[in-house]
Amino acid sequence: MSSNWLKYSSPQTFFPLAGKLAFWFGVLALIACAAGLYIGFFRAPTDAQQGEAYRIIFIHVPAAWMSMFLYLVMAFWAGLGLAFNTRLSGMMASAIAPTGALFTFLALWTGSLWGKPTWGTWWVWDARLTSELILLFLYFGFMALQAAIDDPRRADKAGAVLALVGVVNIPIIYFSVKWWNTLHQGASVSLTKAPTMAATMLTGMVVMAFGFWFYSIAAALMRSRCIMLERERASEWAVEYARGSA
Amino acid sequence: MSWGSWENFLAMGGHAFYVWGSYLVTLGLLIAEIVLLALRKRSALARLRVHGAAAQGDR
Numbered sequence: 001m002s003s004n005w006l007k008y009s010s011p012q013t014f015f016p017l018a019g020k021l022a023f024w025f026g027v028l029a030l031i032a033c034a035a036g037l038y039i040g041f042f043r044a045p046t047d048a049q050q051g052e053a054y055r056i057i058f059i060h061v062p063a064a065w066m067s068m069f070l071y072l073v074m075a076f077w078a079g080l081g082l083a084f085n086t087r088l089s090g091m092m093a094s095a096i097a098p099t100g101a102l103f104t105f106l107a108l109w110t111g112s113l114w115g116k117p118t119w120g121t122w123w124v125w126d127a128r129l130t131s132e133l134i135l136l137f138l139y140f141g142f143m144a145l146q147a148a149i150d151d152p153r154r155a156d157k158a159g160a161v162l163a164l165v166g167v168v169n170i171p172i173i174y175f176s177v178k179w180w181n182t183l184h185q186g187a188s189v190s191l192t193k194a195p196t197m198a199a200t201m202l203t204g205m206v207v208m209a210f211g212f213w214f215y216s217i218a219a220a221l222m223r224s225r226c227i228m229l230e231r232e233r234a235s236e237w238a239v240e241y242a243r244g245s246a
Numbered sequence: 247m248s249w250g251s252w253e254n255f256l257a258m259g260g261h262a263f264y265v266w267g268s269y270l271v272t273l274g275l276l277i278a279e280i281v282l283l284a285l286r287k288r289s290a291l292a293r294l295r296v297h298g299a300a301a302q303g304d305r
Contacts, residue, residue: 041247041255042247042249043247044247045247046247046259051259051260051261052258052259052260052261052265053258053259053261053264053265055258055265056264056265056268056269059268059269059272060268063272098279099279102275102276102279105275106271106272106275109268109271109272110268110271110272113263113264113265113267113268114264114268116264117261117264215276219279219280219283222280222283222284222287223283223286225287226283226286226287226290229287229290229291229294230290230293233293233294233297238294239294239295239297239298239301240298241291241294242290242291242292242294242295242298243294243295243298245291246291246295
C-alpha cells in the first residue's frame with residue numbers, strides 16, 4: 001500500500017498521472033464555473049444596497065480564498081521538500097506559485113473594481129488590502145528567487161525558506177478585518193455563525209470557489225509537467241516521451 | 247433573477263464597467279495561463295527532441 005503510494009513520488013511515474021488528473025480537473029472546473037456563473041447571474045437576486053455591482057463577489061471572494069489557500073499548499077510542498085529532500089515536492093511548490101500569484105492579482109483587481117462603485121475608492125491602505133498586496137509580493141519574491149538560482153535543488157531550498165517565512169502573512173490577511181478597524185467588511189462566511197447573505201448568493205460563491213479550486217489543480221499539474229520535462233531533460237523517459245509525442 | 251432583456255443584462259444596473267471589467271479580465275487571464283502552459287510544454291518537448299537526437303548522435 002505505502003509502496004504503491006510512494007511510487008508516484010518520482011517524476012517519471014507521476015508525469016502520466018498528472019496529465020490525466022489535469023485533464024479531468026479541467027473538465028470539473030469548466031462545469032463548476034458554468035454552474036457558478038449561472039447561479040451568480042441568473043439565480044441570485046439583486047443586492048438591496050449595492051445593486052448589481054455586488055455580483056463581482058462571485059469571483060472576488062473565491063479568488064481571495066484561493067490566493068491564501070494556494071499559498072498554504074505551496075508552503076506545505078516547499079516544507080516537505082526541505083524536510084525530506086524529495087524532488088517532486090519542490091517542483092509542486094514551483095508549479096503552484098504563478099497560479100497563486102494570478103489569483104492574488106485577481107482578488108486585488110476585482111476588489112478594486114468592486115470598491116469604486118461601493119466605497120467610492122479604488123484603493124485604501126487598510127490592513128486587509130495591504131496584507132493581500134504583500135501576499136502578491138511574496139509570490140513574486142518566491143518566483144524571482146527561484147528564477148535567479150541556476151541549480152534547481154538549491155533554488156527549491158531557498159524558495160522553501162522564503163515560502164515558509166511568508167506563511168505568517170496568511171493569518172494576518174484572514175484576521176485583519178477583526179484585528180484592525182478596516183474599510184474592508186468582515187468575513188461574509190464563517191464557521192461559527194450563520195452567513196449574512198442570501199442562500200443563493202452563498203451557493204454561487206461556493207460553487208465558483210470549487211471551480212477556481214479545480215482550475216488551480218489543473219493549472220498547477222500542467223505546470224508541474226512542464227517543470228518535470230525541463231528538469232529531467234537528461235533522463236531517458238523524458239526524451240522517450242518527447243519522441244513519442246512528435 | 248429575470249433580466250428582461252439582453253440590454254438590461256449587459257448594463258448590470260449601470261455598473262457594467264465594474265462587473266464586466268472584473269469578469270473579462272479574470273476570464274482573459276485564466277485562458278492566457280492555460281495557453282502559456284501549453285506553449286511552454288511544446289517548447290520543452292521540442293528541446294527534448296533536439297537533445298535526444300544529439301545524444302543519439304554521440305553514441
